[in-house]
Amino acid sequence: MKLILIRAAWDRLSLYLPVILMAVLALGTYWLVRSTPMLMVPEPEAPVRHEPDYFMRKFSVKTFDGAGRLKSEVWGTDARHFPDTDTLEIDMVRIRSFNEEGRLTTATANRALTNGDATEVQLFGNARVVREPVVDKSGQTQSRMEFRGEFLHAFMDTERVKSHKPVELVRGSDQFTADTMDFDNLDRVMQLKGRVKGILVPSTAK
Numbered sequence: 777m778k779l780i781l782i783r784a785a786w787d788r789l790s791l792y793l794p795v796i797l798m799a800v801l802a803l804g805t806y807w808l809v810r811s812t813p814m815l816m817v818p819e820p821e822a823p824v825r826h827e828p829d830y831f832m833r834k835f836s837v838k839t840f841d842g843a844g845r846l847k848s849e850v851w852g853t854d855a856r857h858f859p860d861t862d863t864l865e866i867d868m869v870r871i872r873s874f875n876e877e878g879r880l881t882t883a884t885a886n887r888a889l890t891n892g893d894a895t896e897v898q899l900f901g902n903a904r905v906v907r908e909p910v911v912d913k914s915g916q917t918q919s920r921m922e923f924r925g926e927f928l929h930a931f932m933d934t935e936r937v938k939s940h941k942p943v944e945l946v947r948g949s950d951q952f953t954a955d956t957m958d959f960d961n962l963d964r965v966m967q968l969k970g971r972v973k974g975i976l977v978p979s980t981a982k
Contacts, residue, residue, distance in 0.1 A: 826860055829859045835855060848895075851870040852870070865889050869883070869885055881905065882906045885900055898927070904924050908920055919948030921946070923957075943957045953972070954970055
């Protein structure tokens with residue numbers, strides 16, 4: 777009798793065994809899903825902000841060419857580097873720059889914005905750019921030139937100075953003023969626009 781009851785119970789259990797196995801499998805799968813760490817969804821890159829990544833105070837920076845000659849020297853009281861534009865903003869700036877022939881150009885201002893190697897400089901407030909007198913390849917002496925204004929944009933390597941604001945130019949004993957200016961020393965071309973005034977002093981005969 778016992779054997780018959782056990783066999784009947786087993787037959788009945790075997791009917792529900794597939795359902796039980798599926799339930800166990802479902803529970804196992806659910807546990808695995810809950811236990812597996814979720815993959816990190818990559819966050820969108822934050823837009824680059826125009827914020828300085830380093831500062832300098834009371835500094836002097838020199839750069840040299842491939843032959844070891846001094847190419848430029850930059851002084852300032854404070855400076856801030858902006859990585860998004862790779863520019864340097866400098867307070868109370870003074871820059872000395874030498875071209876390939878060794879001609880010296882000096883730039884000063886209350887504030888400046890320069891590119892990485894200081895070959896392009898925007899000068900703000902009491903801006904002044906001076907090119908010292910030199911003797912060119914033909915033996916002619918090029919007079920000292922000085923540019924003054926509240927804004928000057930100087931390209932040190934190509935010896936170009938321009939401004940969309942009023943400027944004053946002193947070349948030797950001659951003086952000019954204009955509302956805007958674009959001067960290219962390599963091509964010896966000067967464009968003065970707006971209210972242009974000039975004083976030309978004849979050279980003294982020797």
